[in-house]
Amino acid sequence: MPEQQSPATCGHNCGGCSSDCSERTAPAKLTPNSVSTINHVIGVVSGKGGVGKTLVTCMLASELRKRGYSVGILDADVTGPSIPKAFGVKGPLRGTETGINPAITTQDISIISTNLLLPREDDAVAWRGPVLTGIIRQFFNEVNWGKLDYLLVDMPPGTSDAFLTVMQTLPVDGIISVSAPQGLVGMIVGKAINLAKDLDVPVVGLVENMSYFECPDCGKRHSIFGETQVEEIAKHYDIPHTATLPINPSFAAMVDAGKVYDIELNGALDTVIEAI
Amino acid sequence: MPEQQSPATCGHNCGGCSSDCSERTAPAKLTPNSVSTINHVIGVVSGKGGVGKTLVTCMLASELRKRGYSVGILDADVTGPSIPKAFGVKGPLRGTETGINPAITTQDISIISTNLLLPREDDAVAWRGPVLTGIIRQFFNEVNWGKLDYLLVDMPPGTSDAFLTVMQTLPVDGIISVSAPQGLVGMIVGKAINLAKDLDVPVVGLVENMSYFECPDCGKRHSIFGETQVEEIAKHYDIPHTATLPINPSFAAMVDAGKVYDIELNGALDTVIEAI
Numbered sequence: 186m187p188e189q190q191s192p193a194t195c196g197h198n199c200g201g202c203s204s205d206c207s208e209r210t211a212p213a214k215l216t217p218n219s220v221s222t223i224n225h226v227i228g229v230v231s232g233k234g235g236v237g238k239t240l241v242t243c244m245l246a247s248e249l250r251k252r253g254y255s256v257g258i259l260d261a262d263v264t265g266p267s268i269p270k271a272f273g274v275k276g277p278l279r280g281t282e283t284g285i286n287p288a289i290t291t292q293d294i295s296i297i298s299t300n301l302l303l304p305r306e307d308d309a310v311a312w313r314g315p316v317l318t319g320i321i322r323q324f325f326n327e328v329n330w331g332k333l334d335y336l337l338v339d340m341p342p343g344t345s346d347a348f349l350t351v352m353q354t355l356p357v358d359g360i361i362s363v364s365a366p367q368g369l370v371g372m373i374v375g376k377a378i379n380l381a382k383d384l385d386v387p388v389v390g391l392v393e394n395m396s397y398f399e400c401p402d403c404g405k406r407h408s409i410f411g412e413t414q415v416e417e418i419a420k421h422y423d424i425p426h427t428a429t430l431p432i433n434p435s436f437a438a439m440v441d442a443g444k445v446y447d448i449e450l451n452g453a454l455d456t457v458i459e460a461i
Numbered sequence: 462m463p464e465q466q467s468p469a470t471c472g473h474n475c476g477g478c479s480s481d482c483s484e485r486t487a488p489a490k491l492t493p494n495s496v497s498t499i500n501h502v503i504g505v506v507s508g509k510g511g512v513g514k515t516l517v518t519c520m521l522a523s524e525l526r527k528r529g530y531s532v533g534i535l536d537a538d539v540t541g542p543s544i545p546k547a548f549g550v551k552g553p554l555r556g557t558e559t560g561i562n563p564a565i566t567t568q569d570i571s572i573i574s575t576n577l578l579l580p581r582e583d584d585a586v587a588w589r590g591p592v593l594t595g596i597i598r599q600f601f602n603e604v605n606w607g608k609l610d611y612l613l614v615d616m617p618p619g620t621s622d623a624f625l626t627v628m629q630t631l632p633v634d635g636i637i638s639v640s641a642p643q644g645l646v647g648m649i650v651g652k653a654i655n656l657a658k659d660l661d662v663p664v665v666g667l668v669e670n671m672s673y674f675e676c677p678d679c680g681k682r683h684s685i686f687g688e689t690q691v692e693e694i695a696k697h698y699d700i701p702h703t704a705t706l707p708i709n710p711s712f713a714a715m716v717d718a719g720k721v722y723d724i725e726l727n728g729a730l731d732t733v734i735e736a737i
Contacts, residue, residue: 232540232541232585233510233511233541234509234510234511234512234541234617234618235509235510235511235512235618235641236510236511239645262619263621264508264619264620264621264624264652265508265509265510265618265619265620265649265652267645267648267649270644270645270648271645306648307648307649307651307652307655308652308655309508309620309652309653309655309656309659310620310652311620311621311625311656311659312620312621313590313621313622313625314589314590314591314593314621314622315590317590317621341510341618341619342510342511342541342617342618342619343538343540343541343617343618343619344540344541344585344586344587344588345539345540345588345589345590345593345621345622346589346590346621346622348540349587349589365511366713367713367716367717368546368717369515369543369546369547369713369716369717372543372546372582372583373541373543373583375583376540376541376583376584376585376586377585379583379584379585380585380587383585383587398674398683398685400676400678400679400681400683401683402676402679402681403676403678403679405676405678407674407676407677407710408710409674409685409708409710409713410710410713411710411713411714411717432685434683434684434685434686434687437642437643437645437685437686437687438687440643440645441643441644441645441687
């Protein structure tokens with residue numbers, strides 16, 4: 186959470202301060218609205234699409250909730266929003282005089298997403314960068330989040346407007362990067378990690394999704410997309426905590442059925458959860 | 462190819478005309494530079510990331526080249542560019558007074574991509590929408606493409622700046638949509654298809670990637686990401702031609718090794734290739 190400091194006691198850490206003083210050297214980070222306090226903002230990032238950012242975001246949110254924390258998810262993938270479907274929640278949303286009320290899952294996770302604002306789930310939004318930027322800012326500071334221990338931000342692929350807006354204007358404490366075994370994926374994931382570091386956002390964990398597939402008939406493990414590279418990437422980019430997830434057909438089925446909360450993790454993401 | 466028409470003979474098809482006359486009702490489409498002619502521009506689109514747009518683009522380009530056509534690829538995934546790695550080509554690029562020379566693969570496919578302009582392949586570009594738009598325009602009309610039968614445009618995920626710029630300003634003849642079995646993927650793919658239709662760009666084919674995995678040990682087929690939905694999506698969105706690709710560990714390995722050209726398709730994409 187950004188703290189407002191008086192110039193007299195100021196440590197000149199402008200990125201984490203919301204004061205608009207004359208000595209500012211970095212853009213102010215946004216603060217939540219008057220009815221909301223958010224203790225930790227965690228971005229789930231990849232650079233590459235389709236590696237499982239949404240799955241990991243939903244799994245982290247569910248696991249944190251199971252441990253008793255209050256959790257929200259800001260779906261920053263404005264043109265490809267998947268969070269509501271995974272939890273089986275639908276719009277429309279309602280507002281109050283302080284802002285928009287997020288959708289609440291049956292497990293009490295708060296969600297804001299473009300798909301809660303559209304009449305049909307396959308309706309497209311043809312919004313260019315400045316509109317995306319405005320939407321993401323509103324999703325943060327014009328939503329009645331209430332009191333949250335964790336707000337997870339599910340990022341779109343790429344390192345353009347949505348990525349830059351989240352990293353530069355939201356008070357992100359750290360990011361979890363999501364990767365997959367293929368070498369090509371590692372290259373694109375590296376781009377997002379490098380840029381996050383350039384923007385002074387710490388990368389606290391790396392989750393490799395789709396690490397292997399265990400044939401349910403013969404039990405043999407197959408490295409479908411290539412050999413795991415999680416330790417190699419973590420070492421190369423100096424990321425302290427890692428975890429892996431297998432390819433499990435039930436994951437996709439649970440997401441499609443809106444039952445992502447019910448996926449049993451068996452501790453698979455514990456190392457990363459303890460890092461945030 | 463857009464044709465310039467005199468107002469006297471004009472059919473008021475402004476989207477396909479490059480004349481800047483007073484009766485224009487749609488933005489002018491770009492034309493290639495003075496040393497280039499391009500017969501067909503085909504977009505490879507998904508909306509969703511990680512379903513295999515780049516793989517399908519590379520396979521289509523390779524197959525068209527094997528059939529004797531001259532082929533170029535414009536990598537419109539500016540912040541997550543994967544095409545050069547898949548073909549094993551590297552920068553830097555050189556220019557002439559008419560424009561930039563594309564990289565040429567050993568099989569004579571011309572390629573333009575952000576990653577040919579960067580010192581290291583995992584360097585990120587922190588470019589917002591207007592810069593992306595400018596780059597994509599330059600990739601089309603400031604590159605010495607020469608005489609091409611086909612220019613394939615590999616699109617990034619989402620329906621924001623890159624998507625809108627390609628659809629609105631490049632003379633796209635049609636798009637091939639790429640999907641994967643999961644229901645969630647179908648929803649996001651539907652967004653891009655709906656928006657392309659709204660922009661009057663015909664969707665000529667649908668390729669479902671990762672349809673199934675055949676266990677190399679026991680031979681059984683597994684629907685890892687869910688049951689195929691290619692016919693259902695094609696029917697729902699009225700897409701005339703379809704094809705499917707299996708999950709094949711050798712595909713990822715060939716892409717990582719820069720040998721995407723050598724993948725044997727055994728006719729898997731024929732229906733879609735004949736449609737373009």
